[in-house]
Amino acid sequence: MLTNDQIQYLFTFCEKHYVRYYDLQVELVDHLATAIEHKMQLDTKLDFEIALKQVYAGFGILGFSSIISQKQTALQKMHIKSFWREMHRYCMFPRIILTFFIYCIIYLPFTLNLQAQKILLSYNVLIALVAISVLISSLIKYKNPRKKLLILDSNHILPVTGALFQLILQFYLFQKFYDISHYLQLIIIAYTVGIITFLALYARFKKTYQEAKNKYPLAFSK
Amino acid sequence: MKKSILYKGCLEPAILKLLHENGRMYGYEITQKIKEITAGELKITEGALYPLLHKLEADGILESAIENANNRVRKYYSLTKAGKKEKTKVLAELERFTNTLQLLLHPNLT
Numbered sequence: 322m323l324t325n326d327q328i329q330y331l332f333t334f335c336e337k338h339y340v341r342y343y344d345l346q347v348e349l350v351d352h353l354a355t356a357i358e359h360k361m362q363l364d365t366k367l368d369f370e371i372a373l374k375q376v377y378a379g380f381g382i383l384g385f386s387s388i389i390s391q392k393q394t395a396l397q398k399m400h401i402k403s404f405w406r407e408m409h410r411y412c413m414f415p416r417i418i419l420t421f422f423i424y425c426i427i428y429l430p431f432t433l434n435l436q437a438q439k440i441l442l443s444y445n446v447l448i449a450l451v452a453i454s455v456l457i458s459s460l461i462k463y464k465n466p467r468k469k470l471l472i473l474d475s476n477h478i479l480p481v482t483g484a485l486f487q488l489i490l491q492f493y494l495f496q497k498f499y500d501i502s503h504y505l506q507l508i509i510i511a512y513t514v515g516i517i518t519f520l521a522l523y524a525r526f527k528k529t530y531q532e533a534k535n536k537y538p539l540a541f542s543k
Numbered sequence: 544m545k546k547s548i549l550y551k552g553c554l555e556p557a558i559l560k561l562l563h564e565n566g567r568m569y570g571y572e573i574t575q576k577i578k579e580i581t582a583g584e585l586k587i588t589e590g591a592l593y594p595l596l597h598k599l600e601a602d603g604i605l606e607s608a609i610e611n612a613n614n615r616v617r618k619y620y621s622l623t624k625a626g627k628k629e630k631t632k633v634l635a636e637l638e639r640f641t642n643t644l645q646l647l648l649h650p651n652l653t
Contacts, residue, residue, distance in 0.1 A: 328615050347609070348570060348618045352589065355571040381590040391594035395601035402603075536609050539616070 340385050343468035343540045407521035424513045445489045452485035463530050468540040476529045481522040488515035556637045559630035567621035
């Protein structure tokens with residue numbers, strides 16, 4: 322069995338070979354360690370570093386780099402799939418009731434005798450305030466782990482709250498070219514979809530963070 | 544033709560079948576098991592194995608669990624519910640493929 326120092330050496334080896342993410346490091350370190358132990362069992366005179374060189378050669382000319390890039394691609398696909406699954410839930414019972422409720426809440430002020438421009442300006446201020454408070458509370462509650470995790474690298478809170486600011490930006494761009502009074506229904510639907518998008522992204526963000534924390538507690542420990 | 548090109552498409556069915564039979568396995572264990580079963584004929588490189596395991600995990604075919612093993616942590620893979628269905632489908636496709644290949648290689652026997 323390899324010593325703790327030798328295991329630590331393997332972690333450093335991975336870092337030196339551009340594997341900076343802890344979730345990828347643990348898997349590769351375990352593979353390297355088990356393979357080295359096996360080789361050293363078969364040849365008791367085999368030096369640790371020579372065994373490591375032989376095992377690393379098994380990863381091919383590209384070494385770890387193709388593993389890193391393909392894992393990033395796989396995780397991105399997974400995040401996108403997970404997001405669409407959440408969005409789909411808001412189109413199915415029972416969450417479709419919530420979607421309809423959000424639509425009604427957004428639509429209601431327009432049935433009163435209020436200026437559409439002022440209603441939409443209030444919505445944008447409210448959305449901006451919600452985005453900022455969600456961002457601040459998330460940065461406090463969902464702290465970055467001590468060790469970088471690839472699964473969290475493409476799952477930051479900034480793009481989640483960014484979706485809300487996008488909504489505001491798209492509205493201001495739209496009203497530059499079009500008279501909003503003629504497109505109120507479209508705008509209300511766009512706001513509903515924007516809010517649902519934010520809820521889906523936020524749900525995915527929290528779920529991924531919790532899964533990462535459960536799987537890699539050492540990455541979060543002080 | 545290089546042997547590795549012929550075996551490339553069989554990697555996924557082989558891994559799914561092994562995980563179905565063994566419950567859960569870790570990366571190095573999978574490479575050694577395949578080498579043992581095929582008497583060294585098929586050797587999976589780490590550069591081929593890990594990207595495939597990560598892809599299958601991202602697709603929801605496999606799930607993973609981290610456990611302590613000696614003085615380090617180890618990632619074990621196992622089939623999800625969807626993975627068990629995928630395994631049946633993929634092995635049936637491979638069997639159809641080998642039957643078709645038989646027709647091409649030994650037409651007189653059919």
